[in-house]
Amino acid sequence: MTGTPSAEPKESIRSPTRTGMRLIVPLQGIVQGRGGLILGSIIPCTLFYFLQFYLKRHRSPPQNPPSRSTSAGNLSDLPRSSSRANLLARGSTGRAHVSARVSCIAKPNDSPYYIGLDRVREDPYDEMGNPDGVIQLGLSENRLSLDLIEEWLNKNCTDSILGVGGDALGLHGIATYQPMDGLMEFKVAMADFMTEVMGRKVSFDPSRVVVTSGATPALEILSFCLADHGNALLVPAPYYPGFDRDIRWRAGVELIPVHCRSCDNFTLSITALEQAFNQARKRGQKVRGILISNPANPVGNMLNKDMLYDLLDFARERNIHIISDEIFAGSTYGNEEFVSMAEIADSEDADKDRVHIIYGLSKDFSIPGFRVGVIYSFNESVLAASRKLTRFSSVSTATQHLLVSMLSDKRFDRAGCGMHKKQWGLYCWVDLSRLISPYNEKGELDLWDKLLNRAKINVTPGSACHCIEPGWFRFCFTTLNEKEIPVVMERMRKVVESCKPSV
Amino acid sequence: MLSRKATCKSHGEDSSYFLGWQEYEKNPHHPVRNPCGIIQLGLAENQLCFDLLESWIARNQEPTGFMKKGGSIFRELALFQDYRGMPVFKKELAEYMAAIRQDKVRFDPNNIVLTAGATSANEALMFCLAEAGEAFLVPTPYYPGFDRDLKWRTGVEIVPIQSSSVNNFRIIPSALEEAYQHAQKLHLKVKGLFITNPSNPLGTTLSIHELDHLINFAIDKNIHIVSDEIYSGTVFDSPRFISIMEAVMKKNLENTAIWRRVHIVSSLSKDFGLPGFRIGMIYSNSKTLIAAATKMSSFGLVSSQSQFLLSRILADKKFTRSYIMENRKRLKNRRKTLASGLQKLGIRCLDNNAGLFCWIDMRCLLTSYTLKRKWSCGGGSFSKTG
Numbered sequence: 001m002t003g004t005p006s007a008e009p010k011e012s013i014r015s016p017t018r019t020g021m022r023l024i025v026p027l028q029g030i031v032q033g034r035g036g037l038i039l040g041s042i043i044p045c046t047l048f049y050f051l052q053f054y055l056k057r058h059r060s061p062p063q064n065p066p067s068r069s070t071s072a073g074n075l076s077d078l079p080r081s082s083s084r085a086n087l088l089a090r091g092s093t094g095r096a097h098v099s100a101r102v103s104c105i106a107k108p109n110d111s112p113y114y115i116g117l118d119r120v121r122e123d124p125y126d127e128m129g130n131p132d133g134v135i136q137l138g139l140s141e142n143r144l145s146l147d148l149i150e151e152w153l154n155k156n157c158t159d160s161i162l163g164v165g166g167d168a169l170g171l172h173g174i175a176t177y178q179p180m181d182g183l184m185e186f187k188v189a190m191a192d193f194m195t196e197v198m199g200r201k202v203s204f205d206p207s208r209v210v211v212t213s214g215a216t217p218a219l220e221i222l223s224f225c226l227a228d229h230g231n232a233l234l235v236p237a238p239y240y241p242g243f244d245r246d247i248r249w250r251a252g253v254e255l256i257p258v259h260c261r262s263c264d265n266f267t268l269s270i271t272a273l274e275q276a277f278n279q280a281r282k283r284g285q286k287v288r289g290i291l292i293s294n295p296a297n298p299v300g301n302m303l304n305k306d307m308l309y310d311l312l313d314f315a316r317e318r319n320i321h322i323i324s325d326e327i328f329a330g331s332t333y334g335n336e337e338f339v340s341m342a343e344i345a346d347s348e349d350a351d352k353d354r355v356h357i358i359y360g361l362s363k364d365f366s367i368p369g370f371r372v373g374v375i376y377s378f379n380e381s382v383l384a385a386s387r388k389l390t391r392f393s394s395v396s397t398a399t400q401h402l403l404v405s406m407l408s409d410k411r412f413d414r415a416g417c418g419m420h421k422k423q424w425g426l427y428c429w430v431d432l433s434r435l436i437s438p439y440n441e442k443g444e445l446d447l448w449d450k451l452l453n454r455a456k457i458n459v460t461p462g463s464a465c466h467c468i469e470p471g472w473f474r475f476c477f478t479t480l481n482e483k484e485i486p487v488v489m490e491r492m493r494k495v496v497e498s499c500k501p502s503v
Numbered sequence: 504m505l506s507r508k509a510t511c512k513s514h515g516e517d518s519s520y521f522l523g524w525q526e527y528e529k530n531p532h533h534p535v536r537n538p539c540g541i542i543q544l545g546l547a548e549n550q551l552c553f554d555l556l557e558s559w560i561a562r563n564q565e566p567t568g569f570m571k572k573g574g575s576i577f578r579e580l581a582l583f584q585d586y587r588g589m590p591v592f593k594k595e596l597a598e599y600m601a602a603i604r605q606d607k608v609r610f611d612p613n614n615i616v617l618t619a620g621a622t623s624a625n626e627a628l629m630f631c632l633a634e635a636g637e638a639f640l641v642p643t644p645y646y647p648g649f650d651r652d653l654k655w656r657t658g659v660e661i662v663p664i665q666s667s668s669v670n671n672f673r674i675i676p677s678a679l680e681e682a683y684q685h686a687q688k689l690h691l692k693v694k695g696l697f698i699t700n701p702s703n704p705l706g707t708t709l710s711i712h713e714l715d716h717l718i719n720f721a722i723d724k725n726i727h728i729v730s731d732e733i734y735s736g737t738v739f740d741s742p743r744f745i746s747i748m749e750a751v752m753k754k755n756l757e758n759t760a761i762w763r764r765v766h767i768v769s770s771l772s773k774d775f776g777l778p779g780f781r782i783g784m785i786y787s788n789s790k791t792l793i794a795a796a797t798k799m800s801s802f803g804l805v806s807s808q809s810q811f812l813l814s815r816i817l818a819d820k821k822f823t824r825s826y827i828m829e830n831r832k833r834l835k836n837r838r839k840t841l842a843s844g845l846q847k848l849g850i851r852c853l854d855n856n857a858g859l860f861c862w863i864d865m866r867c868l869l870t871s872y873t874l875k876r877k878w879s880c881g882g883g884s885f886s887k888t889g
Contacts, residue, residue, distance in 0.1 A: 121585070177548055177778045213619050213781070214584075217802040224656055225509040229635075245801070250630055250656070288506075319504070353504070362584075369583040369807035371619075385509035389656070392623045396806040397779035 112448055113138065113241035113465075116458040125456070127483060135488055138458035140297065140328075140363065140426040140476045174397045181387040182211025186400040189407040190374055194359055197330045198340045208376055210386040211400070215327050215360035215373040216246055217393030219291075222356055222375060223251035225385045226321045227288035232256050233323070234276050234290045236268045238467035240297040240325075241460070247291070256280055256287070259468040262431070266299045268292070270310050277318060289321030289354075290314070295328040295338065298465050298474035299429045302336060308344045312351055321354045330364030331426060345378055352378035361403070363426065370399045426478045430459075433471025435499040444470040447499065454498075455491040508656060520545065520647035547703065547859045549737070549776035551833040555826055556776070559816060566815035569808075576811065583807040586800050588617040592810040595817035596784065600769065602824065603736045608748045614786055616796040617810070619803035621733050621770040621783040622652050627799045628766060628785060629657040631792055632727050638662045638691040639729070640682045642674050644862075646703045653697065662686045662693070668864070671853065672705055674698075674713045679720045695727030695764075696720070701734040701744065705862045706855030708738060714750035718761065727764045736774020736827060739835035740856035748786075763789040771813065773859065774830065780809040834859070 116138045125133035182190075184206065191204035198204075212218040227233065229252035235243060237257035247253050258276045260266040273290070280287050290311060294303045303311070315322050324341035345355040357376040362368035372395055375386050436443035441463045448461040451473075462472035480488070523545050532540035560567055569577040583589065593612035600610050618624040633639065635658025641649060642664040653659055664682040666672040679696075686693045696717055700709045709717075721728045730747035738744040747765055756762055767786040772778035782805050785796050817823055841861055842852045853862040 174779050176550065177546065213803050213806070214801075220802055225506055228506045228508070231506075245798075250799070250802070321504070367581045369579075369581050371584075371804050371806045379505075381505050381509065385505065388651075391651075392619070392626050392656075393803040394619050394623075394781050396781050396809045398812070399806045399808050402808070 112461050120458045134456040136479045137475045138460045178397045180391040180394045183400050185404050189404045193407050202343045210375040212373040212390050213371040213393045218358045218373040218375045219246045221389045223247045223253045225382050227253040231286045231288045238465035241464045257466045291323045293325040305339050323356050325358045327360050427476040430473045436471045450495050455495045552830050566812050580807040589810040592814035595814045599817045604746050616785040617805045618783040619781040623803035624768045624783040624785045625652045629659045633659045633694040637694045638686050639695050639697040641697045676716045697729045699731040701857035706858030708744050722761050729766050731768045734858050738857040739831040
């Protein structure tokens with residue numbers, strides 16, 4: 001089983017004409033725990049092979065690569081994020097009294113990403129209670145190691161929340177006002193955890209940690225700190241759909257997608273970055289930084305050391321910042337080791353000030369409900385501002401106390417909770433382009449609609465992630481259990497059979 | 504290299520309120536370890552009833568251990584990140600809010616948005632109700648943190664509604680109109696009134712007449728009313744607390760436009776003494792606002808652990824009601840002790856019936872009465888200045 005993952009990424013990439021589906025299975029994930037180790041290996045392998053097998057049997061005879069529809073030719077010019085903003089503003093139901101922010105956001109979400117999540121909420125699959133419900137493959141949530149944490153809690157919980165044993169602090173220690181940017185002992189525990197997760201190649205300093213209620217506010221706070229309203233960040237596309245909300249909505253910072261393509265395995269190129277920067281300048285748009293996700297979401301690839309150095313050079317030459325969202329850092333892959341931007345910054349003293357990292361416990365530690373995020377910065381001014389701003393996004397002291405105990409407990413199987421290499425990540429980036437017709441965003445959304453409303457599988461279409469090539473989808477698999485895989489496959493089969501290959 | 508917001512001073516944290524706090528943190532008083540340190544009288548935190556909560560927690564181990572009847576609830580809590588909040592918690596919160604208001608108002612849990620503290624709620628409301636450069640009218644004196652919470656990132660302006668000790672700092676109609684005209688002169692579009700009831704720092708509750716003036720004004724000017732009722736559970740003496748919602752209902756204005764322009768902010772930080780849990784909320788009858796604020800709460804969600812624990816505490820109605828009563832009793836006694844001690848020194852307190860503080864008249868100690876007030880930390884105690 002461990003042999004298979006290491007062979008995967010390069011060999012899994014095949015031309016669409018051969019298999020009808022290209023599956024980039026990224027991320028040697030931190031799949032946590034005993035059950036997780038197996039599930040985290042089985043599930044993506046099984047998904048991949050089932051889909052491959054099914055499509056091989058059912059695809060039409062090989063044809064020439066589909067020519068792009070005329071609309072596809074315009075895709076590179078179509079600023080999807082701004083078109084989406086227009087969609088949102090259209091047909092606004094906001095009253096005259098509320099702000100424009102409310103008018104554009106109060107109506108139901110029309111991004112497929114959010115629509116899909118809502119559908120699962122309304123009609124969730126349950127093997128016994130709701131077998132026709134919608135199966136969730138649209139949320140990158142890791143449920144595979146919760147048993148480990150639960151076990152620890154059973155033994156340690158009340159002491160951890162209220163103070164250990166006879167600690168006189170009791171409720172006083174957790175209920176009263178504490179520093180809004182996090183308890184020092186919690187920052188120490190988080191810095192230590194991040195050091196381990198990122199392979200002990202860099203030592204994180206607790207005094208550079210600012211705690212926030214999740215990675216979402218962490219990113220927004222950094223946006224407020226680094227850019228003024230109307231400025232822009234360059235972001236490799238496809239990217240996580242939530243960025244549009246986190247950065248654009250209240251901070252008013254624009255996102256300029258830097259498109260990556262399947263022919264390069266969706267790898268970022270400095271040339272593309274340069275082009276996007278220059279075009280922005282011509283438009284009179286001031287670029288304040290680059291936002292990278294590493295490992296990437298939704299594609300799942302990692303930026304290597306050379307690329308990270310190149311990015312820092314690029315940022316230095318243009319005097320801009322780098323925000324590195326490393327929330328999936330615990331999901332590493334095969335022989336390739338994850339390299340944090342912190343490691344690069346450590347070695348380049350002069351440019352440290354422009355590097356800022358986002359982390360959180362929602363993915364690697366499977367506790368999105370507890371709302372723990374981190375801003376890590378080498379810039380004192382950014383830290384000072386973030387410490388004030390995190391007041392609007394503060395973390396419960398009780399939660400911090402609990403996690404300090406857990407993260408500091410040497411007996412706690414942190415290795416089991418995800419420092420293993422050669423594990424699988426939380427999602428696959430899947431090429432279904434041969435199943436869409438026409439070969440454009442509309443065709444992709446038609447397929448997404450079939451998957452959601454007929455097959456009742458929630459996956460995320462590439463267009464929601466601003467992917468320039470139609471037909472790519474993100475499938476998250478860490479919310480599934482083993483029994484659900486054949487159900488997913490059967491439902492996929494019905495949809496695939498009803499699709500004609502694009503011409 | 505940083506944004507204007509990050510480098511400007513509109514966070515307001517260079518006021519005496521924050522500077523005093525910083526001085527306290529450098530040299531905090533302790534009866535044994537640091538008897539000469541600074542005594543904190545500048546933080547409105549309720550520590551009077553921790554013993555009651557601690558004994559509840561000791562008797563009810565299950566919720567703190569992520570357990571409920573039927574087994575562990577850890578998994579659901581760990582994964583729960585729905586920005587609409589835990590239904591059971593919102594239901595209990597709605598009932599608790601009604602109980603604080605002597606059940607004169609009923610609250611619909613679906614009209615509650617949970618936020619990480621009232622700080623987050625206040626800011627979110629500003630983002631929802633006003634554009635940068637627009638204004639809210641705020642009665643003075645007001646909580647120093649509003650300069651940060653309402654203005655900093657939102658770009659919204661505060662125009663003060665002046666009040667005076669001559670009439671015990673009451674809000675009068677002419678002051679409302681004056682503030683509005685002042686905003687017009689500054690070319691600021693007024694979007695609403697922002698009141699704190701009970702008042703911080705005064706510790707007084709608004710009378711029904713004041714509430715009527717405010718409602719009439721808001722109807723006349725076609726603006727919102729945000730009522731920060733975070734201290735509603737700290738009312739320890741008569742007159743009783745009247746919520747803005749009750750006042751609107753008394754005028755039979757439900758289902759009119761003003762009904763949907765009145766919004767309440769609250770939290771469990773003051774009456775329940777749990778600021779560390781970061782539990783705040785927005786309440787509104789405007790579905791549009793609730794929809795937007797719910798999405799906006801993504802930037803400050805309440806930990807599922809906090810929601811679960813508090814839903815269990817609030818569900819224990821017997822405990823909650825006795826807690827409210829005991830809390831009030833202790834607040835009243837504490838206030839009496841402080842006020843009578845100050846009186847012996849010839850220092851007068853404003854007569855207040857709520858809050859965790861007194862509004863003290865120290866004009867007799869000023870060397871000259873000007874608008875710039877001086878303060879000194881030499882005496883070893885720090886209290887809020889006007």
